[in-house]
Amino acid sequence: MFGHALAVGQTNDEEGVMFMLKKSVLIGMIGLLPVIAACSGGTGKSPQNEGAAPADVPPQKKDPVTLYFYNVGSNFNAEGYFEEKFGKYIKEKFPHVTPVLIPTTSGSLDKLIATNQQIDVIFGSVGLAYNSVYLNNMQYDIEPLVKKYKTDLNRFEPQTLEMIRQMSDGKLYALPFDNQAAVIYYNKNLFDKFGVPYPKDGATWDQLYDMSVKLTRNEGGVQYYGLTLSPTHYFLRNQLSLNLVDPKTQQLSLQTDSVKSLMNNIARFYQIPGFNPDKTKMDSLVKMFFQDQVSAMWTPISGLHVEKDLAPLNWDIITYPTLNGVGAQPYPTFMFLNVGSKFKDEAYQVMDYLSTEEFLTEKAKAATFIPALSSSNIPKVFGQDAPLYKGRNISAIPLKNMAKPSPQSKYYSTATTQLGINALRGILYEGKDMNTALRDAEEAVKKTIEADKNK
Numbered sequence: 001m002f003g004h005a006l007a008v009g010q011t012n013d014e015e016g017v018m019f020m021l022k023k024s025v026l027i028g029m030i031g032l033l034p035v036i037a038a039c040s041g042g043t044g045k046s047p048q049n050e051g052a053a054p055a056d057v058p059p060q061k062k063d064p065v066t067l068y069f070y071n072v073g074s075n076f077n078a079e080g081y082f083e084e085k086f087g088k089y090i091k092e093k094f095p096h097v098t099p100v101l102i103p104t105t106s107g108s109l110d111k112l113i114a115t116n117q118q119i120d121v122i123f124g125s126v127g128l129a130y131n132s133v134y135l136n137n138m139q140y141d142i143e144p145l146v147k148k149y150k151t152d153l154n155r156f157e158p159q160t161l162e163m164i165r166q167m168s169d170g171k172l173y174a175l176p177f178d179n180q181a182a183v184i185y186y187n188k189n190l191f192d193k194f195g196v197p198y199p200k201d202g203a204t205w206d207q208l209y210d211m212s213v214k215l216t217r218n219e220g221g222v223q224y225y226g227l228t229l230s231p232t233h234y235f236l237r238n239q240l241s242l243n244l245v246d247p248k249t250q251q252l253s254l255q256t257d258s259v260k261s262l263m264n265n266i267a268r269f270y271q272i273p274g275f276n277p278d279k280t281k282m283d284s285l286v287k288m289f290f291q292d293q294v295s296a297m298w299t300p301i302s303g304l305h306v307e308k309d310l311a312p313l314n315w316d317i318i319t320y321p322t323l324n325g326v327g328a329q330p331y332p333t334f335m336f337l338n339v340g341s342k343f344k345d346e347a348y349q350v351m352d353y354l355s356t357e358e359f360l361t362e363k364a365k366a367a368t369f370i371p372a373l374s375s376s377n378i379p380k381v382f383g384q385d386a387p388l389y390k391g392r393n394i395s396a397i398p399l400k401n402m403a404k405p406s407p408q409s410k411y412y413s414t415a416t417t418q419l420g421i422n423a424l425r426g427i428l429y430e431g432k433d434m435n436t437a438l439r440d441a442e443e444a445v446k447k448t449i450e451a452d453k454n455k
Contacts, residue, residue, distance in 0.1 A: 062096040065346050070112070071123040072132040073333070074104040085368060086354065093353055097346060109136050113340075120347040122336040123177065126163055127236055127302075130410045133173075133336050140339040141171040145348040151175075155357065159405055160332045160372040166247065166408040174334035175355045176372035180303040182237065182320035182328040183396050184208070185289065189314045190215060190224060190296040199297070201319045201396055205265055208297070208321060215296040216272045225295045227269050228285040231420035233301035234266055236413060237331055239323035239403045244416065247409040250449055254415060254423075254442040260434055263424065270428050277428040302331060304367070304397070307388050319396045326403040332372050370398065415445050 069082065076082045082101035090099045102119065106112065109132050112119060124133050133139055146153065153161060160176045167173065184199065191198050196214050199207070212226020240258050245251070253259070270277045281288070289298035290309055299320065320328050335351045337344060353359055357378070360371035364378045367386035371378050383394040406412060418441035426432035426440065 064096050064098065065343050066098040066100060066118075067120045067343060067347050067350060068100050068102055068118045069121045069123070070102045070109065070119050071104065072109070072128045073123070073125055076101055076123070077103045077105060085363070089359060090350055090353070094346075094350060097350060099350070109133070109138065113138075118342075119338045120341040120343060121351055122338060123333055124174075124336060125180070125333045126167075126331060126408070127233075127413050129167065129174075129334060129336070130413060134410065138336065138338050138340065139168075139173040140337045140341075140344070141168070141173065142175070142337050142348060142351075143172045145337075145344065146172065148345075149349060149352055151352050155373055155375070156355070157330070157372045157374050159402055160330045163330060163332060163405045163408055164334055166405070174336040175351050177333045177335050177355055178360075178369040179372045179399055180331040180333070181370055181397050182299065182301050182331070182399065183304070183317040184227070184297055184299045184320060185305065185310075185315055185317055186297045187289070187293060187295070187313055187315060190293070194224075196296075198316070199318050201393065203318060203321055205321045205323065209268060212269055212297070213272055216274045218274060222294060223274065225275060225288065226272065227297040227299075228288060228295045229266070229269070229299045230285070230301050231266060231424050232417050233331070233420070235262065235416040235419045237301055237328040237403070238262055238406065238416075239326055239328060241329065241404040241406050243407045244419075245409040245411040245414075245445065247407050250409070250411065252415070252442050252445055254419065254445065255435070255438045259419070259438060263419070263427070263434065263438070267424060267427055270424075277425075279425070279429070282425060282428070301328060310388070316392050317396045318393060319400070322401065323403075325401065327399065327401050329403045329405050330372075330399070367394070367397070411445055411449055414448055415441075418442075418444050 069076075069086070071077075076085075082099075087099045087101075090097055102112065102117065106117075107115075109119070109122070113136060119138075122133055122138065145151075156176045157179065160179060164174050164176060165172065184203075186199055188198065194215055194217065196211060199211060203211075208227050215224060215226040217224055240262065242253065242256075242258055242262075244253055244259075246253075269275075270282075275281075284292075285295070285298070286300070288295040290305075290313070293313065301320070335354065337347055337351060341347050355372075357371070357373060357375050360369065360373060361378065361381065363369045364371055364382045365385040367383040367389055370382070379398040382398050383389045386394070389397075419438075422444065423432075423437040423441040426437035427434060432440070
C-alpha cells in the first residue's frame with residue numbers, strides 16, 4: 001500500500017523529474033546535519049525514542065454517571081428484578097454507568113418531578129404514555145441522537161415504529177422496546193371436567209363463543225364460565241384499526257357500525273345464560289380464572305402472566321383469534337428520554353443498547369420480553385430457555401399478522417376505556433341499549449377533551 005508505485009496518470013518522465021527533486025532535497029538535508037548536531041549539543045546522537053513505535057494511547061476514561069429509570073406500568077417493581085434483567089447488563093456494557101430503578105411505589109411522575117427527582121429513561125406502554133410521559137411534558141425528540149449514534153431504525157418491527165412516529169408529531173420521542181403478547185389462556189381441568197375438546201391455534205371468535213356456551217354452567221352449586229377477557233384492551237387493540245379519535249381534528253367516532261360490531265362481539269360472551277354479569281363479576285375477571293378457577297378461558301390481551309399466577313393451574317395457551325385475517329394490534333412499550341435529563345447522550349446510548357438484538361435475544365430465549373424487532377431469529381429462539389413453557393404451546397406467543405395500528409391520539413386510550421368499561425357495562429347490566437351506551441361514551445370523551453382545552 002505504501003510502496004514506491006506510480007501515481008495514477010503519472011508518466012516515466014514525470015517520475016524522473018520527481019527523482020531528481022528528491023535527490024536535491026536529500027543533498028541539502030545532508031548539508032544541514034552539522035548544524036543540527038551543533039544545536040543538539042554536538043553529541044550527534046539521536047533522541048532516545050527516535051525510530052520507536054509510538055506507545056498505544058489508552059482509551060479516554062469516561063466520567064461516572066448515575067442514570068435513573070422509571071416504568072410507568074410498575075412491571076419492574078419486584079425486588080431485584082431490574083438489576084437482574086437490566087442493571088447488570090448495562091454495567092457490563094457501560095462500566096461508567098450506574099443504573100438505578102425508581103419504583104412506582106415512590107410516586108407518580110408528577111410527584112417525582114415536584115421533588116426534583118432525577119429521571120432519565122422512562123418505560124411506558126402505548127396505553128399509558130399519553131397520561132404519564134406526555135401529560136407531564138417529558139417527551140424529547142431523539143432524532144438527532146439517532147443520527148449521532150447511527151441507530152438503525154430498520155431493526156424495529158415496522159408497525160411498532162409507525163405507532164411511535166404517530167405519537168411524536170413528526171418527530172421521534174422514543175425507541176420501541178417490546179410488544180405485549182395477545183394469547184388465550186385455558187384451564188385444561190375445566191375442559192376435561194365438562195368433556196369439551198381443548199381449543200386450538202386459529203380458533204375463531206365464533207368457535208370460542210360456541211365453546212363458552214358449553215362451558216357456562218352451574219354444577220354442584222358452583223357457577224362456571226367460558227371465555228372472559230379484558231374489555232379495555234380488547235378495544236385498545238381492536239382488529240378493525242378504528243380511528244376512534246382523529247389525531248388532527250379530535251373528531252370522535254364511537255357510534256359507528258364498526259364500533260357496534262366490536263361491541264356485539266365481546267358483549268355476547270357475557271350475555272350467555274348463566275353468566276349474569278354485574279359489577280362484582282366484571283371487576284373480578286382475572287380472579288375468576290386464577291384464584292377461583294371457574295373461568296375456563298381468559299385473555300388479558302396485554303401481556304403474559306408469570307409463574308406465580310399460573311402455578312396452581314393445569315394450563316396452556318392458544319393464539320388470539322383473528323378477525324378478517326388479522327390478529328390484535330401492536331401493544332408496545334417504548335423507552336422515552338426525559339427532556340429534563342442532564343445526561344441525554346449517556347441515557348440514549350443505554351436506550352439504544354437495550355433495543356438491540358444483542359441484548360434482547362437472551363430475553364426472548366427466556367420469554368421475558370417479546371422484542372419489538374423485525375428479526376427473523378427472535379421467533380425461532382423465543383422461550384427455548386424458559387422452563388415455564390416446557391411442553392406448552394409457546395409458538396402461540398410471538399405476534400403474527402398484527403392489525404394495522406389505529407391512528408394514535410392523546411385521547412385514544414380514553415375512548416377505549418369508555419367503550420370497554422362504561423359502554424359495555426351499561427349494556428350488560430345497567431339497562432342501556434347499544435345506541436345510548438355509545439352516545440354516552442362519546443359524550444364522556446368529548447367532555448374530557450373540552451376540559452383539557454379550558455385548563
